[in-house]
Each structure stands twice: as C-alpha cells, then as structure tokens.
Amino acid sequence: MAINWFPGHMHKARKEIKQVMPQMDLIIEVVDARIPFSSENPLVPSLRGDTPLIKVLNKRDLADPAITEQWLAWIEKERGVRAITLTHNQRQEALGILKLAEEMTPTHNREKSALRVMILGIPNVGKSTLINTLAGRPAAKTGNEPAVTRAQQAIKLPDNVLLYDTPGFLWPKLSPEQCGYRLAVTGAIRSAVLDFEDIAMFEADYLVQAYPELVMARYGLDQKPQDGLALMDAIAEKRRFLGRGGVPDLHKVSEVLLNEFRAGTLGQISLETPDMVEQELAEARIKEEQEAKEKAIKAEQRKRKKR
Ligand SMILES: Nc1nc2c(ncn2[C@@H]2O[C@H](COP(=O)(O)OP(=O)(O)OP(=O)(O)O)[C@@H](O)[C@H]2O)c(=O)[nH]1
Secondary structure (H helix, E strand, O other), rough: OOOOOOOHHHHHHHHHHHHHHOOOOEEEEEEEOOOOOOOOOOHHHHHHHOOOOEEEOOOOHHHHHHHHHHHHHHHOOOOOOOOEEEOOHHHHHHHHHHHHHHOOOOOOOOOOOOOOEEEEEEOOOOHHHHHHHOOOEEEEOOEEEEEEEOOOOEEEEEEEEEEEOOOOOOOOOOOOHHHHHHHHHHHOOOOOOOOOOHHHHHHHHHHHHOOOHHHHHOOOOOOOOOHHHHHHHHHHHOOOOHHHOOOHHHHHHHHHHHHHHOOOOOOOOOOHHHHHHHHHHHHHHHHHHHHHHHHHHHHHHHHHHHH
C-alpha cells in the first residue's frame, strides 16, 4: 500500500517537539481508545527521553470496554508507561490526571515552580476537548501554529500546572498497513490517499467478523452477512440505496457506515485488540524480511550480470 505521509512536514514536527521537550516535566499522550495502537504517535518514545508519560485512552464511551481493559494492561506491560481511560464531560475524572502527574513527579516542588506538562497526540483524538475540560473554559488554541509558538502560550491549570498544547502531529504507522485504514475509519486522517469506499469496506469486513450482532441489530438483518461486501449490499437493500438497475450505491452505504461508526451509533466498538496487533506486527516483520531477502538476491544477480 503506497501512502504518501508528507515526510517533510513530519521532519519539521519532530524538530519542533525536540526543541520544546527538554523543558517539560511530564507528557500526556492522548490516543483514541478504539485504536490505542494505531493512534499512538511514534515520535513520542524516541523524543521523550526520561520524561514521565501518561497515556490517556480517550473516547472511552465509543470503545468496547472489555478490549479497553486489555489495552490498559498491554500498554503498561509492553510500553512500561501509566495508562488511564477518559471520556469527555468528566471534569472531576480528568482532574485526576493532575493528581497522577503529581505522584509521577515526586521531586518537583510546585510551590517553587510550575509543573510543565506537554499534551501530545495525533489529530482528532480529543486533545482540545481535554484541555478545555481541565481548564474549565475554552482554552485550547486552534489553528496551525508551530509547537514552539504554542509552547510559549501555556494554559494555566489548578495547582500551579502549566499545560503546553501542541498541534495534532500525525506520524502514522506505516506498518502494519491496517493502521492506516483504522486511522481513516475513526476520522483521524481525512485521507485523500486511501479510497473512501475501500475504507468503508475495511470497516465492514471487520464489523462482520468482530461485531456481527451489533450490525445485524442496527441494520435489521436476519442473517449474519458473509463478508463486508455482503453487509454493504444488505444495507443498500434495506435503506433503498440503489442506483439505476437496482445496483447498490456503495458510496452512500460507505457514508452511512463511516458516519455511524464515528458517531458511536453502532455501539461500543474497538477496531483493534492487542492480540490482533501482535499478529499483524509479526506478519509485517516476516514480509519485510522476505522483501529484504528478495532485494538482496536481485542486487546480487545484477552484480553477476555486470561481471
Ligand atoms: N464521543 C466522544 N467524542 C469526543 C471525546 N473527546 C473528544 N470528542 C470529539 O472528538 C472530536 C475531536 O476532538 P478535539 O478535542 O477537537 O480533538 P483534537 O485532538 O484537539 O484535534 P486536532 O485539533 O485536530 O488535533 C470532537 O468532535 C470532539 O467533540 C470523547 O471522550 N468521546
């Protein structure tokens, strides 16, 4: 899958975060609870050094609670960082992050200097919403200012905490390739690269396999569809999304599937589990190794031909 992720822009983002990071006492990384792995920002581990990190699995209300529990355990074990869940409009719970921040920075004296906290995360995961909840007012900056500019515009929180907002840097995971589709399904990337109907088809295939009862209930189906295409055809039939000659209008069905997933109308759905991701990672590694081997063989053959 060839995806152009605008490397120039990301190089700039990396430089900017690197510049601001050393001034921070703690980092809050916000991820989407429905895709805690795909929505991680791969810049963070290499840039944070020893700075303590809290990972917030936000939009808990939209994710499958049992799978979210699996992710919390996986992140703490595999990543070795603190992970909590959150959902919007829960100010008291959100303020709990500041308590946790205090516990995680025991040597910091807040009477002497403010605790500097950087909030990071890819677009659309709910950073601004969280910042506004913590501040108790609309405080999150909008627009596309560079991190350095924003870092000079800290938001004052209770208990002498300064919150540094950063724009939604997206450094997508190129591997496994399923990550790109999951980011597109949640709306984190408005992809001009991935085809709209392919994104919906990816979602439909997954829903049929992982949440058949939810889709059957939502679209009034008596039988479990065989695959994603069968689900899309069935929705077209039910909702009368038919073009000339009764051909299913897959674009309309795609809109419904994606909009309803994003709005949470289909129910609480997670798009990935730790087991799935580990298997995909293993498969991607094997594929990469094979590709590297094939490349080496071809290079050797070219060399021999030249001799
Ligand atoms: N259901 C649900 N929606 C949420 C939650 N948090 C945020 N949202 C919604 O998600 C969308 C994105 O939220 P923002 O706070 O703008 O996300 P952001 O990370 O600041 O996005 P960028 O500015 O693009 O970086 C908005 O429509 C929010 O209302 C949540 O916990 N649950």
